[in-house]
Amino acid sequence: MADLKRLEEENQMLRQTCDDTSSKHSNLIHALQFTQFSIDTISEAIVWLDEYGNYVFVNDAACKNYGYTKEELLSMKMFQVDPLFSVDRWNAHWQEILDRKSFTIETINKRKDGTPVPIEVTVNLVEYDGKQYNCAIIRDITEQKLSEDKLKQSAIRLAELNATKDKFFSIIAHDLRGPLGTQREFTKILSEKDSHFSETERVYYLKMLEESSDLVYSLLENLLDWARSQSGIISFQPIPILFYDLVQRVIGLLNLSANKKNVNISNQIPSKLQIVADLFMIETVVRNLISNAIKYSKPNHQVVIGIAEETQTHASPVVFFVKDEGVGMEKEQIENLFRLDKKKSTPGTEQESGTGLGLILCKEFLEKHNSAIWVESELHKGSTFFFTLGQNTIPL
Known part of the structure; x- marks a missing residue:
């Protein structure tokens, strides 16, 4: 009877031990599942790399961010997704990991479709089962x-x-x-x-x-x-305009200034050419360009406004020009000509002063027409200002 009782007690203890082991095993499995779930559901990519740059572990976010399956990534090296790294650079990087243990860097990775992605990588040296790895946490920045x-x-x-x-x-x-x-x-x-x-x-x-x-x-x-x-x-209000007539009207307004220097203004715009533009803006452009041409012209010379030869055969956009035979400009002046923050006005041939604001207006008003302005100039020989009017010309 005593032996039977002892056996029952031992059996009870074995069952308790088995239940405890089973419970601990169940808890361990639950903890592992919870950890795996956490790793796979966070937005940051987590990858483990060995000393040769091989992927040995990747979470779901890494697969999603790079566009590869887990199987594909686990068969690859990190050089295949980071174009900035070579084998030599990885070796130096691995040595830095061994020395510093944990640090953060920025680099660029490449998705499977070739799209570059700027990333921030937090590097962590970990040891597992006698081997060293880089446990990297990667964030898309x-x-x-x-x-x-x-x-x-x-x-x-x-x-x-x-x-x-x-x-x-x-x-x-x-x-x-x-x-x-x-x-x-x-x-x-x-x-x-x-x-x-x-x-x-x-x-x-x-x-x-x-x-x-x-x-x-x-x-x-x-x-x-x-x-x-x-x-x-x-407000920008484009309308059809006979450009020759507009130029003539501006010349009439500036004749007094031109006559003082005996400067002749030649309007070579075709008389039938019609443009579609904002009247106020384009008249301001023409007035400023001709006024500047007079200002920088030498006495007894000519100012010409016309159409560039290569665009006279109804090509679009038409290139217009205002040309003088005046003082011209140096390269540095030309580079800063349309910048208000770099503006420095040059006196005219008879020391006429100005602000350079007119050319800034020309640029802004032409940009509202989806057009452009530029200049060709030679010191002491004169300047030619060119401007387009985009698609806003009506053929003759």
């Missing part, structure tokens, strides 16, 4: 890089806007105050000492006043146009 690029572009744009604002205030403070001050002084002199002047002196002072008034008027006109353009007040 495409959105981060796009945000960084947007921030850089915003910073550049902000710098440009600040430069534009500074230039605008500089124009108002210096270029506008200068001629207005001159007008005030000459008016005061004429008012106080008119009876003491000879006819030659009176004519001289009146001429100076006239030139100062012309400059103020032109400057104000461009400042107002530019300010309206920047604020979006000017």
Whole structure:
């Protein structure tokens, strides 16, 4: 009886031990399943690499991010998805892993379809079953890089806007105050000492006043146009325009300035050529280009406005030009010609001053027509400004 009781107790203990082992095994399996589920459902890719760069473990996110199956990735080396790595670089990288144990790098990986993906990799040295591995956690940072690029572009744009604002205030403070001050002084002199002047002196002072008034008027006109353009007040309203007639009207407005220097303005636009453009904008472009051509022309020379020969056979877009035989420009001047933040006006052949704002307006107004402006120039020989009007010309 005693032996039977002892056997029953031992049997009970064995059953308890078996139940405990089974419970622990069940808990272990549950924990492993939970761990595997966690690894496979996180958004970051997790890969294990051996010392030769072979994939020995990949989670579901890695497969999804790279576009490969697990079987495909586990048969590959990391060099096949990272074009920036070579065998030599991997060897150096592996040595760095051994030395530093854990660190973060940025690189570019390539998906199965060839799409490049910027990634951040957290490197971790782990030892398992007597071997060393790189347990890498990989995060797609495409959105981060796009945000960084947007921030850089915003910073550049902000710098440009600040430069534009500074230039605008500089124009108002210096270029506008200068001629207005001159007008005030000459008016005061004429008012106080008119009876003491000879006819030659009176004519001289009146001429100076006239030139100062012309400059103020032109400057104000461009400042107002530019300010309206920047604020979006000017609406784009293209209509059919006989371009020859528009050019003639502008020439009529500028004849006084041209006659002072005995500069002849030749309108070589075909009389029947019709363009589709915003009247205000295109007239501003033509006025500024011809006005500049007169300003930088030498006395007794010619300014020509016409169509480039290669586009006269009804080709589209038509290229127009305004050509002078004046002072010309150096390479550095040409490069900064249409940049307000780099603007520095050059005096005309008779020391006429200006701000360079007119050319900025030309560029902006032509861009609203999906068109462009550029210049060819040779120092001391003259400049030719070219501009297109996109598809906005109607054949003769």
